[in-house]
Amino acid sequence: xQNTNYKNIMRNSFKKPTLALAIAGSMFVAACNQSAKKNTxxxxxxxxxxxQLPPASAFEKTINGKQTHLYILKNKNGVxxxxxxxxxxxxxxxxxxxxxxxxxxVLGFESVDGFINSKEPYYGATIGRFGNRIAKGKFxxxxxxYTLATNNGPNTLHGGHPGFQEVVWDAKQIDSVTLELSYLAxxxxxxxxxxxxxxxxxxxxxxxxxxxxYLATTDKNTVVNLTNHAFFNLNGEGSSTILxxxxxxxxxxxxxxxSTLIPTGKIEAVAGTPFDFTKATxxxxxxxxxxxxxxxxxxxxxxxxxxxHDMSTPxxxxxxxxxxxxxxxxxxxPAMQFYSGNFMxxxxxxxxxxxxxxxxxxxxxxxxYPDSPNQPTFPSTELKPGQTYKTQSIYKFSxxx
Numbered sequence: 001x002q003n004t005n006y007k008n009i010m011r012n013s014f015k016k017p018t019l020a021l022a023i024a025g026s027m028f029v030a031a032c033n034q035s036a037k038k039n040t041x042x043x044x045x046x047x048x049x050x051x052q053l054p055p056a057s058a059f060e061k062t063i064n065g066k067q068t069h070l071y072i073l074k075n076k077n078g079v080x081x082x083x084x085x086x087x088x089x090x091x092x093x094x095x096x097x098x099x100x101x102x103x104x105x106v107l108g109f110e111s112v113d114g115f116i117n118s119k120e121p122y123y124g125a126t127i128g129r130f131g132n133r134i135a136k137g138k139f140x141x142x143x144x145x146y147t148l149a150t151n152n153g154p155n156t157l158h159g160g161h162p163g164f165q166e167v168v169w170d171a172k173q174i175d176s177v178t179l180e181l182s183y184l185a186x187x188x189x190x191x192x193x194x195x196x197x198x199x200x201x202x203x204x205x206x207x208x209x210x211x212x213x214y215l216a217t218t219d220k221n222t223v224v225n226l227t228n229h230a231f232f233n234l235n236g237e238g239s240s241t242i243l244x245x246x247x248x249x250x251x252x253x254x255x256x257x258x259s260t261l262i263p264t265g266k267i268e269a270v271a272g273t274p275f276d277f278t279k280a281t282x283x284x285x286x287x288x289x290x291x292x293x294x295x296x297x298x299x300x301x302x303x304x305x306x307x308x309h310d311m312s313t314p315x316x317x318x319x320x321x322x323x324x325x326x327x328x329x330x331x332x333x334p335a336m337q338f339y340s341g342n343f344m345x346x347x348x349x350x351x352x353x354x355x356x357x358x359x360x361x362x363x364x365x366x367x368x369y370p371d372s373p374n375q376p377t378f379p380s381t382e383l384k385p386g387q388t389y390k391t392q393s394i395y396k397f398s399x400x401x
Contacts, residue, residue: 039194051093051104051236053082054351058111059151061086068170075177075204078102086112087165088126088181088200090230092351094334095208097236098324098399105325105363105397110351118349122229125165126200129185131227131336132303132370132382135262139373139380141193141348142221146316147181148191152258158229160190162328164198165229177204187220194220208210209396216389223381225368231341231361234320234327238354242341242362243284244321249277249315249338251304255369259296262371263378267305275302299342299359303335303370306321311394316364319343324399331366331393334379337344339363366393 061071068086080102082092089323091108108124109115115123137150137160149160158165169181178201199215214226233242254275255263261331270276274286274294287299293299306315314328329336340362345354369378383389 003204005112007222010061011178025142029069040313050102051092051094051351053080053094054108054110058064059084059086059091061112062217063116063168068168069113069171071171071179073175073177073179073202073204074299075208076206077208079204081202081204081210082108083124083179083202084112084115085169085171085181085255086115087124088169088183088226089115089124089165093230095325095397097320098401102234103234103325104351105231105232105234105236105320105327106148107237107350107356108252109348114348120344121130121163122158122165123231125182125229126169126226127229128164128198128226129159129196130156130189130223130373131225131365131367133157133260133262135260135371135374137191139223141223141373146191146193155260155262159192162231164191164226169200176200178202194218194222194385196222196224196383198226200226207396208398209394211367211394214389216383217385218383219385221384223373223383224383224390225372226391227337227365227367228393229363229365231363232327233361234317234318234325234346235322236320237350238352238360239322240357241284241359243282243287243359245283246280247277247283247317247323248280248304248317249304249336250307250315251279251336252278252307253305255303255305255335256293257296257302257370258317260298261301263303263369263375265375270304270325275300275304277304277338282321297342300338300340301342303337303367305335305369306331306333306369311392314396315366318362318364319400324401326398326400328396328398329366329393330396333366333368333393335367335369336366337363337365337370339365 056070061068073081080094094102095104097103136157137148137156148156172180181200201213203211274289316329318327343361346357370382372378
């Protein structure tokens with residue numbers, strides 16, 4: 001647990017807006033490099049040793065006639081990221097901690113087979129065609145009902161099957177810090193209408209920020225909600241609980257859910273509830289509160305309605321209690337799903353061999369609201385021919401000493 005001095009330092013750091021602009025940390029990206037750099041060292045997952053990227057050879061595989069690879073991005077400051085085009089997944093993200101030591105802050109596997117066989121299908125993945133849940137796997141569009149694969153109790157989660165995490169993306173390395181992934185989701189793939197052309201671009205900037213840009217077009221009316229599902233531990237992968245991470249979310253409201261985690265349609269204030277992260281609070285401070293929303297979600301697994309989402313102010317800030325690594329998230333999206341690793345069950349051995357134990361990572365998925373196609377009062381996720389779906393999110397890393 002943190003001592004009082006540490007907590008005060010952490011909380012004070014949230015009050016300095018200039019810190020958000022002067023980021024000297026790092027971020028993740030995947031870079032497409034057909035001659036991907038081969039690194040035969042073994043990935044470690046502890047802040048006590050310097051992590052290395054997984055071997056590229058472990059990501060060479062043919063899936064449904066398409067070749068998978070591991071691609072490397074590295075900026076001039078030495079920040080490194082690895083991504084595979086299998087699911088557009090972030091495999092590793094190495095950023096400096098408060099002592100200047102590189103730390104892998106993203107959970108992943110040492111081979112493509114690890115992702116394929118994982119009990120948790122979304123590690124590091126690009127999510128689509130529709131991120132989050134759709135109630136009962138059905139929605140109506142232009143008077144027609146569409147039926148999707150249900151994969152989360154009675155509901156469809158993250159696009160159902162096949163989701164974007166299951167496909168091999170086409171990859172193009174633009175330069176040493178920029179990767180472009182593209183995929184054509186065909187009409188009625190997963191039950192969704194329209195041929196959807198999707199492009200996701202990852203770019204690491206010189207100030208160690210990661211810019212993730214999404215573009216999509218369709219030839220038929222459809223719904224789209226894209227995001228990324230990196231699982232973070234800012235103390236380093238394999239560094240135990242994330243409950244002492246300090247979190248601030250710029251959201252005065254959230255969308256409560258029913259017992260199957262579908263929004264009820266209400267938008268409620270966070271004030272006076274365990275969902276109030278408007279002031280920096282540790283993840284674990286109220287996670288076991290006697291609250292029906294926390295019971296249904298088994299912790300935090302909720303959509304926060306962002307108060308401001310114009311890329312000028314962080315929508316969320318997280319600080320690792322041991323590493324001092326600070327992550328700030330900026331987005332154009334109106335909402336963000338905060339997930340506290342409630343369904344992690346130590347079923348997978350991650351990089352370095354440690355298991356994905358209960359609540360040893362968290363996710364913050366920038367997005368439109370869950371179940372938007374069935375909830376007309378929520379911001380629309382409809383995309384029509386001639387329109388372009390365009391959105392971006394930025395992740396910036398610095399340190400608090």
